[in-house]
Amino acid sequence: xxxxxxxxxxxxxxxxxxxxxxGAMPVYFILMAPAGAFEIVGWRIVFSVVFCVLxxxxxxxxxxxxxxxxxxxxxxxxxxxxxxIWVNWTVYVLASTSGRVLDAALGYFINPxxxxxxxxxxxxxxxxxxxxxxxxxxxxxxxxxxxxAGTLPWISLALAASFGLYGLVKKRxxxxxxxxxxxxxxAWLTPVAVVQLVVVGAGSGLAFGAAGWFPTLMLTSAGxxxxxxxxxxxxxxxxxxxxxxxxxxYVAPILQFAVGVAVLHEPMPAARLIGFALxxxxxxxxxxxxLLHGRPRRTAPTVQPIG
Numbered sequence: 001x002x003x004x005x006x007x008x009x010x011x012x013x014x015x016x017x018x019x020x021x022x023g024a025m026p027v028y029f030i031l032m033a034p035a036g037a038f039e040i041v042g043w044r045i046v047f048s049v050v051f052c053v054l055x056x057x058x059x060x061x062x063x064x065x066x067x068x069x070x071x072x073x074x075x076x077x078x079x080x081x082x083x084x085i086w087v088n089w090t091v092y093v094l095a096s097t098s099g100r101v102l103d104a105a106l107g108y109f110i111n112p113x114x115x116x117x118x119x120x121x122x123x124x125x126x127x128x129x130x131x132x133x134x135x136x137x138x139x140x141x142x143x144x145x146x147x148x149a150g151t152l153p154w155i156s157l158a159l160a161a162s163f164g165l166y167g168l169v170k171k172r173x174x175x176x177x178x179x180x181x182x183x184x185x186x187a188w189l190t191p192v193a194v195v196q197l198v199v200v201g202a203g204s205g206l207a208f209g210a211a212g213w214f215p216t217l218m219l220t221s222a223g224x225x226x227x228x229x230x231x232x233x234x235x236x237x238x239x240x241x242x243x244x245x246x247x248x249x250y251v252a253p254i255l256q257f258a259v260g261v262a263v264l265h266e267p268m269p270a271a272r273l274i275g276f277a278l279x280x281x282x283x284x285x286x287x288x289x290x291l292l293h294g295r296p297r298r299t300a301p302t303v304q305p306i307g
Contacts, residue, residue: 011239015248018232021225023255026096026104027263028225032218035207037093039200040219043208044089045186045193047223052183055227065180075184077173082185084166086192091158100155101260102268106145107159108253109279112286113138114160118168130289134282141278148271178234182227247287
C-alpha cells in the first residue's frame, strides 16, 4: 500500500513538474529575443529531433522506433499530428512573444470544452445536460471576449482547436511511447523547419549565433525544453489515473494566466475578466459533472503535451 502511495505521490510531482514547465514556457520564449516566432519554432523542431535521437540512443529505443515506422497507419497519423502541433507551437510562440499570453492561457482553459465538441462532431458521442451547459457558458464567454476585443479571440480558438485535434489524432494512434512519437512528429516537420530558417535568414536574419550567447543558448536548449516536460508527463501518466492527470492539466493555463497578469502586466478590463470568469464557471461545471459520474469521458479532458 505504501508503495502505491509513493508511486502516486511521485506521479503527482512529475505531473506538476510537466505542466509547471509548460505553464512557464512564455517566459522561456521571451528569453529567446530577438528571435522571432518562426525562427524559434524552426530551431525548436531541429533541436527536438537531435535530442530525441540522442534519447533513443541512450535508452536503446531504436527498436521501439523501428516498430512505429513499420506501422503505416501510425506513420501517416504522426504526419497529421506533426502538422497540428506545428500550428499549435507557432500560434503559441506568436502569442508569447507578442504580449498575448492571456489569449494563450484562455486557449488551454477552453481546450477541454473544444475536446468535448470534437467528440460530438467526430466521434458522434452523446452529451449529458451538464456538459451542454458547460459548452453554452463557454460559447457565451467567447462572445463576451469577442465584443470586448472587437474581434474573435483567434489565438485562443486556434490553440484550443489544434490542440484538441492533435489529442484526437494521438488517441486514435494508440499507446506509443512519448520519445518515439515526438521523434516521428518532429522528423516529419524538419523540412518545414529548414525552409522556415532559410526564409528568416534571407529576410530579417537569424538571431541564432548573431544576437549574443544567451539567446543562442536558449534556442539551442529548445530541444531539451520540449522533451523534458514530455518525459515528466509520460512518467506521471504511468503512475496516475487519467482523471487525476486531467485535473493537473489546469496547472499550465493557471501559470500562463499568472505570467500574463503579474509578470507581463497585460490589460485585464472588466469585460475580459468576465469572459475568463465564464470559462472558469464552465470548467467547474465540467469537473463537477465528471466527478458526479465517477469517470472521465474518453474525450475529456485532453491531457496531451502543451505548447
